[in-house]
Amino acid sequence: MNIEHVIEKYISNQKVLNKVKNSLVNNVNELLNGYQNIDSISGRVKTIESFKVKAFKLLDTGEPKYSDPLIQIQDQIGIRVVVFYKPNVSTVREVILNYFSNIESKTIIPDEDDKFGYEATHLILAIPDDYRDIELGVEECPEFFEFQIHTLFQHAWAQANHNLQYKPSTKLNKTQERKISFTAAQAWGADRMFEELLDELGEN
Amino acid sequence: MKEKHLLSYLIHANKGLEEDKQISPIGSEISETDELGQMLLRLLNDSERECDISIIFSPSETGEKKNLMQDLILQFCEIPSLQNGLILAEKLSICTPQNSGLCLLFILLEKNDNKDATILLSRFPADIGVLADSTDGGLKLAYVKQVFMKSQNRYKAVLYRGKSVADGLMFGKAIDKQVNYGSVDLAKYWIFDFLESTYKDSSGRGTRRFTQALKDAVKRCDSPEVTKELTGIALLLPRLGGKSTSISQILAQYQLSEEAQHLIIASLENPQTKDTVFLFDSQEALSTIPFKSIELDNQAIMIAPSTDFEKIFVPSDEVSVSGKLTYTTQGKIVKEQFRARK
Numbered sequence: 001m002n003i004e005h006v007i008e009k010y011i012s013n014q015k016v017l018n019k020v021k022n023s024l025v026n027n028v029n030e031l032l033n034g035y036q037n038i039d040s041i042s043g044r045v046k047t048i049e050s051f052k053v054k055a056f057k058l059l060d061t062g063e064p065k066y067s068d069p070l071i072q073i074q075d076q077i078g079i080r081v082v083v084f085y086k087p088n089v090s091t092v093r094e095v096i097l098n099y100f101s102n103i104e105s106k107t108i109i110p111d112e113d114d115k116f117g118y119e120a121t122h123l124i125l126a127i128p129d130d131y132r133d134i135e136l137g138v139e140e141c142p143e144f145f146e147f148q149i150h151t152l153f154q155h156a157w158a159q160a161n162h163n164l165q166y167k168p169s170t171k172l173n174k175t176q177e178r179k180i181s182f183t184a185a186q187a188w189g190a191d192r193m194f195e196e197l198l199d200e201l202g203e204n
Numbered sequence: 205m206k207e208k209h210l211l212s213y214l215i216h217a218n219k220g221l222e223e224d225k226q227i228s229p230i231g232s233e234i235s236e237t238d239e240l241g242q243m244l245l246r247l248l249n250d251s252e253r254e255c256d257i258s259i260i261f262s263p264s265e266t267g268e269k270k271n272l273m274q275d276l277i278l279q280f281c282e283i284p285s286l287q288n289g290l291i292l293a294e295k296l297s298i299c300t301p302q303n304s305g306l307c308l309l310f311i312l313l314e315k316n317d318n319k320d321a322t323i324l325l326s327r328f329p330a331d332i333g334v335l336a337d338s339t340d341g342g343l344k345l346a347y348v349k350q351v352f353m354k355s356q357n358r359y360k361a362v363l364y365r366g367k368s369v370a371d372g373l374m375f376g377k378a379i380d381k382q383v384n385y386g387s388v389d390l391a392k393y394w395i396f397d398f399l400e401s402t403y404k405d406s407s408g409r410g411t412r413r414f415t416q417a418l419k420d421a422v423k424r425c426d427s428p429e430v431t432k433e434l435t436g437i438a439l440l441l442p443r444l445g446g447k448s449t450s451i452s453q454i455l456a457q458y459q460l461s462e463e464a465q466h467l468i469i470a471s472l473e474n475p476q477t478k479d480t481v482f483l484f485d486s487q488e489a490l491s492t493i494p495f496k497s498i499e500l501d502n503q504a505i506m507i508a509p510s511t512d513f514e515k516i517f518v519p520s521d522e523v524s525v526s527g528k529l530t531y532t533t534q535g536k537i538v539k540e541q542f543r544a545r546k
Contacts, residue, residue: 097406098406098407098408098488099406099408099409099412100406100409101402101403101404101405101406102263103261103262103263103269104263104268104269105267106267106268126260128405128409128477129404129476129477129480130413130473130474130477131473131474143375
């Protein structure tokens with residue numbers, strides 16, 4: 001694998017990836033049109049910097065994680081839907097799975113029951129042939145994209161936390177880690193309270 | 205130089221049988237220089253054109269990116285042994301329902317150091333035949349029970365082609381003649397059970413693609429005659445529910461005029477998707493179909509674009525005691541037709 005060639009190719013693919021991303025955002029907008037409690041639908045193409053970091057990740061054995069990053073990295077395009085309440089997550093998931101083939105669908109929660117942190121629903125979906133770009137060629141255009149569903153509180157926490165936890169100038173100390181967990185617990189609690197309120201008010 | 209591996213297995217239908225009643229597959233290798241080997245290599249070459257159903261491996265029941273069949277195929281690509289082929293054969297055997305009977309499974313692999321791997325799994329069902337021998341000058345006929353043929357209406361195959369085995373060969377191209385004949389339930393064991401896959405385009409995607417194109421075609425159409433054709437097909441679509449089809453097949457099935465076909469295909473985001481096979485979803489069609497029709501008990505049928513139906517056919521405010529309504533409409537006659545009713 002020629003590192004420079006892969007990055008050059010990814011840079012030259014940007015225009016087309018953005019075009020495919022826009023088509024997918026439009027399609028998701030159309031599919032979710034009429035559904036309530038959708039806060040936002042957005043898309044992004046993975047930044048070149050972020051692609052570079054992921055493309056050259058190594059396994060514990062020292063071998064490259066990806067032998068063909070342009071094909072194997074499945075989140076070059078990402079679409080995110082933010083909904084008001086937790087029960088809306090499964091509604092969006094169901095609608096999307098009716099129109100896209102998936103190879104993975106997972107609810108991300110912290111590994112341990114007594115920990116609080118990033119929570120979301122992530123799907124890996126096949127890009128339908130309607131939007132796969134002919135200019136890029138079948139072998140060059142990614143076959144998949146990542147689809148995330150967040151509640152407003154999950155989204156707010158993830159956004160606010162991202163700059164603090166992953167880009168610190170120094171490593172967080174124990175108390176700072178606990179503060180991060182505390183904010184995650186509050187976001188989890190807020191989602192839970194709204195879910196219970198919806199149930200009590202018969203809105204669920 | 206690509207290495208080639210050709211294997212064959214005799215498969216008994218073991219689905220639903222108790223373990224002690226199951227008959228294990230038997231396999232053998234085939235030389236690529238044999239007449240049979242040459243025939244199989246031609247089959248491999250033709251399969252790209254023949255296999256027209258795009259499929260994708262399904263995730264595990266818990267949503268993980270894990271698929272047993274994908275693992276078995278990748279394992280075979282890495283070590284194409286008779287034993288690894290036997291594991292695939294055993295899986296086909298326990299997925300094959302009793303009414304599908306005996307078959308031969310051919311596994312053909314071409315690869316180049318784990319790069320450019322192409323693998324074809326091809327199922328020839330057993331048939332009966334008559335052997336004609338005229339070597340002694342006369343004609344001797346013999347009834348043969350186990351003849352394995354690339355049957356016109358029961359042939360099944362799947363082709364995976366990848367730049368490298370590491371890609372995971374996520375997508376395949378399948379052929380299932382029983383599906384093509386519309387009997388999805390009978391044939392679903394090949395794609396859904398044995399290959400643990402699903403159509404690359406979901407029923408919702410494929411159906412919506414067609415109804416959207418139909419809607420756009422009507423908007424762009426300036427010929428009343430073609431508009432009527434398009435309206436007519438929209439009303440027949442729910443009958444396709446549960447059938448395996450493609451846009452090309454629908455257009456051919458309803459014998460649409462060239463102009464109507466052109467309008468629909470030109471309305472697709474990617475015209476190549478006209479050949480993509482999907483399971484037709486009549487509920488999806490009904491929710492996106494651009495036309496509404498009402499049939500009255502006096503045999504009158506009213507058809508109009510669903511968005512404007514109430515403006516085109518205005519119902520009376522009052523309903524008679526017997527539940528009868530009066531609809532009114534106004535327009536110029538552009539075509540009048542008499543049609544015999546079967």
